[in-house]
Amino acid sequence: MKTLFLIRYGEIGLKGKNRTFFEKTLTNNIKRALRDLAHCRIYRTHSRHFVEVTEGDAEAVAKRLQEIFGIVSVSPVAVADLSLEAIQDVALKEFAKVARPGLRFKVNTKRANKQFPLPSMEVSAKVGAHLLKNFSGLKVDVHEPEAVLDVEIREENAFIYTERLEGPGGLPVGVAGKGLLLLSGGIDSPVAGFLTMKRGVTLEALHFHSPPFTSERAKEKVIDLCRRLASYGGKIRLHLAHFTEIQTELRLKTPERLMVTLMRRMMFRIAQRLAEETGALALITGESLGQVASQTMESMNVIERVTSIPVLRPLIGMDKQEIMTLAQKIETYPISIRPYEDCCTLFLPDFPATRPRLQQVEEAEKALEIEALVAGSLEKREVLEIDY
Numbered sequence: 001m002k003t004l005f006l007i008r009y010g011e012i013g014l015k016g017k018n019r020t021f022f023e024k025t026l027t028n029n030i031k032r033a034l035r036d037l038a039h040c041r042i043y044r045t046h047s048r049h050f051v052e053v054t055e056g057d058a059e060a061v062a063k064r065l066q067e068i069f070g071i072v073s074v075s076p077v078a079v080a081d082l083s084l085e086a087i088q089d090v091a092l093k094e095f096a097k098v099a100r101p102g103l104r105f106k107v108n109t110k111r112a113n114k115q116f117p118l119p120s121m122e123v124s125a126k127v128g129a130h131l132l133k134n135f136s137g138l139k140v141d142v143h144e145p146e147a148v149l150d151v152e153i154r155e156e157n158a159f160i161y162t163e164r165l166e167g168p169g170g171l172p173v174g175v176a177g178k179g180l181l182l183l184s185g186g187i188d189s190p191v192a193g194f195l196t197m198k199r200g201v202t203l204e205a206l207h208f209h210s211p212p213f214t215s216e217r218a219k220e221k222v223i224d225l226c227r228r229l230a231s232y233g234g235k236i237r238l239h240l241a242h243f244t245e246i247q248t249e250l251r252l253k254t255p256e257r258l259m260v261t262l263m264r265r266m267m268f269r270i271a272q273r274l275a276e277e278t279g280a281l282a283l284i285t286g287e288s289l290g291q292v293a294s295q296t297m298e299s300m301n302v303i304e305r306v307t308s309i310p311v312l313r314p315l316i317g318m319d320k321q322e323i324m325t326l327a328q329k330i331e332t333y334p335i336s337i338r339p340y341e342d343c344c345t346l347f348l349p350d351f352p353a354t355r356p357r358l359q360q361v362e363e364a365e366k367a368l369e370i371e372a373l374v375a376g377s378l379e380k381r382e383v384l385e386i387d388y
């Protein structure tokens with residue numbers, strides 16, 4: 001049996017001239033997301049997309065559609081010919097899915113096709129009366145209905161439905177340029193990546209590891225996180241850069257209490273270099289404010305000075321609990337809590353400086369061959385294309 005889904009998108013309808021670009025991007029993202037799932041026909045008319053599942057698991061398709069940025073809601077719809085009788089017939093079948101004695105309902109009609117002879121109020125009234133006649137115990141309630149039967153009268157057909165599945169909203173990935181996500185194996189940075197993708201940004205990801213101090217398992221974890229993120233935004237290129245040499249140098253040549261600040265300055269330098277190479281317009285981190293020593297305003301100030309491109313911190317105002325709740329919802333949480341160490345937890349000082357001074361930091365860095373360390377880390381990197 002065929003299933004037809006009607007897809008609504010909000011913000012992208014508002015973007016004037018860019019609209020076609022936005023709509024095409026959304027179509028492509030939908031195609032890509034469904035490619036292995038079912039046989040589908042995807043088409044669009046006036047600010048609506050349709051996905052017709054001709055063969056395969058329609059429920060799985062619905063679930064997938066609910067993960068695609070730009071989609072506000074999805075409804076499985078039934079199609080009727082353009083006559084009141086046909087609409088009433090189909091409405092009856094559709095409403096049978098939800099009808100029960102005592103149910104408070106209303107009919108909501110939208111008439112996009114002004115050629116249709118009856119005004120929308122009248123269609124609603126007639127379809128409502130038809131339902132009341134055929135199901136016992138229904139009650140009309142236009143203010144606080146428990147169920148709504150929607151009728152959309154369009155050019156060639158009418159669409160009838162009772163269900164609205166919520167999508168993630170936002171903008172289709174691909175309409176807002178590219179950003180480079182600094183992805184650790186922790187809870188926060190995948191959530192930061194998710195929120196950035198939600199605004200239409202394509203992600204490239206950078207992870208620092210320190211073999212042999214960090215394990216293969218830690219690397220697997222980051223790959224799995226990327227795969228999870230890719231299910232929302234399509235393929236992600238992951239760069240695995242070496243941090244071993246940098247950490248060794250820092251430990252040998254710089255004061256222990258500045259370790260975290262110096263490490264993070266090195267990460268940002270390398271990230272900026274990679275962003276320039278790959279055309280990313282901003283760096284993205286999972287930092288929030290005041291969470292740990294390196295996330296005070298003072299630390300951020302000293303750390304960010306090594307970059308000249310914008311650093312986006314989508315989690316800046318969130319509490320740890322809010323971040324964890326979102327991580328659970330987007331299903332990165334169970335991957336993030338796997339126990340493997342990441343490079344930042346190596347050689348950590350007992351008392352990191354929470355208010356590092358720029359002058360001190362710059363002084364300490366004189367002991368390092370910064371350019372060689374940056375180049376070395378990128379040279380030895382491994383690049384993986386990750387899809388879900």
Ligand code: ATP
Pocket residue numbers: 181182183184185186187188189190206207208209267284285286287291292294295342343344
């Ligand atoms: P997360 O949960 O994302 O690891 P965190 O709360 O542990 O964050 P930090 O360890 O201070 O905080 O890291 C802050 C940010 O720096 C991370 O969110 C991430 O964007 C980046 N980062 C940290 N470690 C790495 C790493 N090994 N590779 C790439 N980026 C990293």
Ligand code: MG
Pocket residue numbers: 184185186187344
């Ligand atoms: Mg971390």
